[in-house]
Amino acid sequence: MNELDLYASLKKYFGFTQFKGLQEDVIRSILSDKNTFVIMPTGGGKSLCYQLPALMKEGTAIVVSPLIALMKNQVDALRSLSSEEGIAHVLNSSLNKTEVKKVKSDIVSGVTKLLYVAPESLTKEENVDFLNSVTISFVAIDEAHCISEWGHDFRPEYRNLRKIIQRIGDQIPIIGLTATATPKVQEDILKNLGIQDANTFKASFNRPNLYYEIRPKTKNVDTDITRFVKQNEGKSGIIYCLSRKRVEELAQTLQVNGVKAVPYHAGLDAKTRVKHQDMFLMEDADVVVATIAFGMGIDKPDVRFVVHNDIPKSIESYYQETGRAGRDGGEGHCLAFYSYKDIEKLEKFMSGKPVAEQEIGHALLQEVVAFAETSISRRKFILHYFGEEFDNETGEGGDMDDNMRHPKKKYEATDEAVTILKVIKDTNQQYKSKEVVNVLVGNVNALIKSHRTDTQPFFGVGSSQEPTYWMALLRQLLVAGYLRKDIETYGVIKLTEGGLNFLNAPSSFMMTEDHSYKEANDDTIVVNQKGSANAADQNLFALLKAERKKVADKLSLPPFVIFQDPSLEDMSLKYPISLEELSNVHGVGEGKAKKYGTSFVALIKQYVEEHDITRPDDFVVKSTGTNSALKLYIIQSVDRKLPLSDIADAKGLEMPEFIKEMEAIVYSGTKLNIDYWIDEVLDEDQQEEIHEYFLEAETDRIDEAMEEFDGDYDDEELRLYRIKFISQVAN
Structure with a gap:
């Protein structure tokens, strides 16, 4: 094949005159029948790397892909390039017998150049036998990180691909492609596919047009997200949530606030999912609110923002999901809401899993915590995680994150850096981050006791500083290259050569404080567009x-x-x-x-x-009406004088929750006449006593009322009377 053929084919099939990045080198490797491994970030043009050689080579290329949505999208795109409808096909369980027959007929006649299959479809005996009887040009495994249990989207069925490919044909070249892979995941992929001899191509993971921002997640997260979306009106965006329920709630909230939003999750039937995906691609909807099931292989170049309502389970997930923004090189705002409570929730989900899996999950989650809480360059942090060095001064996109735009103060921390490195060395480099910090501040636990570390002279040497300080410094020493995490042992901290040199001849080390999100549940905290918290x-x-x-x-x-x-x-x-x-x-x-x-x-x-104040967009978030229905039910039931306990039971509410709902009603200016219930609980004198108290009190706080009455009334009685009082006096 000469130079002319390659560029002529590129122009003929895709209309391009130039390749992007590493595409040309990858394609030449595949055309030479070499096993090939491609690590290329989302938006780097991965698909073309196997699509063009498939169109040029004799036979049919098999593309293994984990999602039907991804297959459909790519098959549609390929069919638009050719007059032959059968140039690309999907082979999966959604096809009927007639459709399967048509797919096989097109492959036999040489029309089909790309056949997209799910790994499950490849295991079927009749499919293996059929594919063994036709010419296969190569097998491309997209989203290859699914092979590794260290990958963020591990799928056991991917583990068997090597054996199945060997049954289809002995000498078939294998192409592995992924948009995200740490060194450990890369090693897993090559080993599992048996292609250690592969030509490996790794593009830079830097996406300079993406702006990374983390905000504290408060009770007002619906308002914060809706405001952000309204500030980006008319732009395409994806909002990721961890649960289907949250997807539905948030999509509804956006809809009632005038945003063209659709939900997408595995609980919706296939027809609805396809419809919503198409609405997004065809710009009939601006925003998709989705679980992570959405987006793999979605080739929409002009996604302008990706919001994470919940922090993802790993840096790989975060990188891949944010990578769906700005694929055309235009702006891409990546906003994530972070609360440590979400991390604790994710840790609880892991508790039933095998110990090794839990260890991996915890190690990946701690990287996410470090990313959210760090105050150094987020870009530098991400690229370091993927084994790539980045210089903020000279690197492209160096100021494109909240930490760089709004830097925190730096402090001289050379002595403290030496202290950490010495403690790690003196404890024989056997502890993870948390244990290193425990040793520094002098916290004893079973592991430290079993090693007798608590008897050493250096134990507690850093007790004058908070654990959060040492954790921040340790993270920054990792990014600076003085320490590394040993992934095989789930994150044990080791000294690098640079760290040993620093210990022997310390030079100045400046650190910045980590962010603290302890105030994340304070109602008075909001965040402006630039990401700084305003009281x-x-x-x-x-x-x-x-x-x-x-x-x-x-x-x-x-x-x-x-x-x-x-x-x-x-x-x-x-x-x-x-x-x-x-x-x-x-x-x-x-x-x-x-x-x-x-x-x-x-x-x-x-x-x-x-004061010439710019108001926040003259903006108010409407509720979805689900609470309105509950409020209406409560008001109508109270009007009918139904027992309060019956009203609560009917809605599956515990009494404290139910009282809270009633409080919200009366404090918003609506009367609730619960005299019929109060009269059953409190006599006339008691009611008069509480009434006088609230009339003269400076505050309506129940804890102060309980202190005043010194145990004469319980929390429930006082809260119920307060509802009567507010209804009568204020409304």
Whole structure:
């Protein structure tokens, strides 16, 4: 094959005049019948690497792919290149007998150049026998990381591919392709496919057009995501969630807020999944809210943002999923919401698995924690994870992440770096990160005790610093190349040659503090578009408190009856300047806005004008209506004087949860007359005593009320009476 043929074929089939990156070298290797291993990030043009040689070579190429969605997408694209419908086919369980017959006929007659199969379809005896009888040009295994249990998407059926390929034909070249693979995963793939002799091509994992950002995940995550999507109106985006339930909820929230969003997960029937995928590809929907089942092989070049509602289970998953943004080289914003509670949840899911699998899972999760909490360059962190060096000063896209745009202070930490390296050396390099930190701060556990490490003079040498400080420094020493994690032993920390040299002749080492997400459940924390956390406007909050006191005094009511503190805090974040906007503030509602809101919105409007404040997009997130249905049921049931315990049982709520729902109703300005229930629980004198207390109290906090009454009333009685009080006095 000469140079002319290769470029003529590229132009003929794909309309391109130039190859991208390593494509040409890979294609030449495949055309020479060599086993070939390709590690190329999403958007690097992996598919063309096997599609072009398949179209040029004699026979049919088998492409093993894990997802029907991926196969369908690529088959459609290939059919658009040729007048022959049969140029590409899928062979899987969704075909009927007539369709299978047509596929086999096209292969025998030489029309079909690419046959897409799931690994399960390859194991079927009749398929193996058939493929053994025809000319196979090569076998390409896409998403090859599925072979490795260290890969983020391990599939046991991928392990048998080598044996099946040998049964189809002895000398068939094997092509392994993956968009993400650490050195350990690469080794697994080559070994399992028996292609250690393969020509290996590894492209840079740097995607300079992608902007990486992590924000704290708060109770307001729906609002944060909806606001972000609205700020990117009309752009294509994918939002990943870990559970199907969350996918449905978030898709509904976006829909009621005017976003063209569709859900996608394995629980939907195949027809709906295909429909939603096509809507996204055809731009009838802007946003897909999906589990990780969506996106592998989805060739949509203009995805402008990828949001992770839940932090992924591994850096590989994160890298591959974010890699679906900006494949055309245009902007790609990768935003993930992080809370350590999500990590704990993922760890619980692992508890039933075999010990080795748990060890792998925990090791991968700790890398995700390190990535989220680090304050160094996120790009540098990712590329280091994949075994690639990156210099922020000279590397392309060096400032494209939140940590680089909003850097944290750096501190001189040379002595502390030496301390860590010495402790790792003196403990014979046998501990993982957590244990190294335990040794430094002097925490004893069974493992440390069994090695008698707690008796050593260096035990507790770093007790003057917090564990989080040492963990941050250790992570930065890893990225700096002074330490490495031994993946075979699930992350035991070892010194590198650079680390030993540093120990012998220390030079200056500067560290930055990790992010802390401890405040992630605070209602008053929001995040602006650039990613920095903003608390409520304290000056406005003070003015609103003064206004509340004025209104309360005028009406002879306690201030909390007018608006609670969280409502004032929300006003100090959202700057509502009309009664309609005020009614959407946390804990207000339409009734309360009309009754008390006029002076508050006038004050806020004046404040906004005087201080030239840009309000957050004049934006309010509507609820999906699921809670509205529950509220309506509660109001109607209370009107009918049904026992509160029966109402709670009917909706599967425990009493504390049910009381919380009633509180939300009355604090939003709707009356709930629960006298019929209160009269059963408290006599007239008791009711009068509690009423007097709330009338004079500075706050409606139940813990303070319980302290005042010194155990005369329990939590439930006081909360129920408070509902009666707010209904009567405030609404």
